[in-house]
Amino acid sequence: MKKNIWMLAVVYIVVACALAGAMYQFQKFVRERLWNLAVEDIMEVTKQGTMxxxxxxxxxxxxxxxFAEVLEEVDDYSNINEILIHYNKLEDGVMLYLDDYTVMPYDMEPDSSFAGMAAGDTEGIMAPHVRSGSNGTANAADYADKVMDVYVSCKLADGRRGYLTKEFRIDDIIDTFSLSYYGGKGFSYIADSNGTVLIPPADKRDIPDSIACCGYLKALPENSMTGWTILNDIFYCYMPIGVGSDWHLVSVVDMELITREADQIVSQTYALLAVVIMTIVVIMIITMRRTLKASRDAENQNLYTEHIFNNVPEGIALITINAPYINIRMNYAGYQMFGYDNDSKNNVCIDHFIYNEDYDHVTGVFDEAAQGRGPCTYECRIRRADGMLIWIAGIVERNHDNNGNDILMTTFHDITEEKLAREEEAVKNKRERRMLITAVTESYSIIASLNITRDELQFISLRELFADSVSRAGTYNELYERIAERIEPKYEDEFRQRFAPDKVELSFAKGRSR
Incomplete structure (x- = not known):
């Protein structure tokens, strides 16, 4: 029983460990899944801003x-200037810079960043800068005073080349792509391949170099695709803008924000695990206490049963279920009956005790009991340790031991005195019967068994006086005639009235009717 208790404790411990392992794998899976979802979400937001x-x-x-194709077909400068003036009424900030320093429309202040720039690239983007043609009050550190330009190459009808540009205010650009997530704590900005912040987020105009990821962007290969990295516990996701530039849209999120949700779920998981383990511990304690109590009760019951087993006046033996039948153990009364010390003949075949002539009979009874045919009785002689034979009477039936194994259990008691008394009574009765037969034989010359209906005759006792002729009679009629020949005449009538076959048959018939 104690072994079972320890096995139960081991099972509970294994279950708790399995749950802990499962919870660990679950929280690991949750972390990985939430991390992947967070990365996918940030990359999707970055992609949307980039697009x-x-x-x-x-x-x-x-x-x-x-528009450049339209201008290439116009010959007169004044017409080009007028076209640009009217176009700026529809699309503000469009200017034409020619390689001879001519700038149109004439009434607009040129940006010296383009003036005199030789036509080379077909198209591109001018990085954000303070417009050199401003009134001199612009602040280079203030993005509100900065502009950026989109330009395309242009060739006029007279062969002169230049750039047709479209100017954008940085503040307007910020409002169109600025991204915000994780409750506004995540943000995006635009940087060039050198890591220089070109366009900051709307609510964070000053980005320190520790966050700007400058060194990492410098190491990126040209035309690198979308990717992400982690530097100094900060998550960066980047995607190239394209359109002839080396710019990237970079999204920045503190790793703590990404892992916080996973940590909350994992904390709840560990809390649940703690509750489950505590529940298992409580159940284990309650179960073990009950099991220990049941073990003590079972042990007390076994002691009580053992006490009864060894103190009943009759013999009790536990026998194996299959032949050859082995005495597993026998109680004190049984060993005393057989003349052996207690437990001295455990695990010994029963042929060691049973008299040879009775062994087959006893094993036959045990075979029936082993097949579950109910309690079976037997009587046999036992050879005691001192060589003396005794008689026992027993009952045997199929049963179970303490471990639930099938066994035969037999109880028996000594019937030697009863057996001897019965044998003495049988001898006495036999002797009396012989004496009675002798007396009857002396009184009657002929004693025979008759069947009148079949006319059959069988002698039981016959005096030598009649041995010569009477003994040869095969039927009652023959016996009657031969004896009648020997009857004196004065007794002949009485003999015939009493022993004639018809008279005897009539007498038997009257006896049956009564």
């Missing part, structure tokens, strides 16, 4: 290219 800005720049390039 928005890219679409705006592509649209500006397409518009300028179409």
């Amino acid at each position: 928005t800005l890219r679409a705006q720049m592509d649209s500006a390039h397409d518009t300028l290219n179409n």
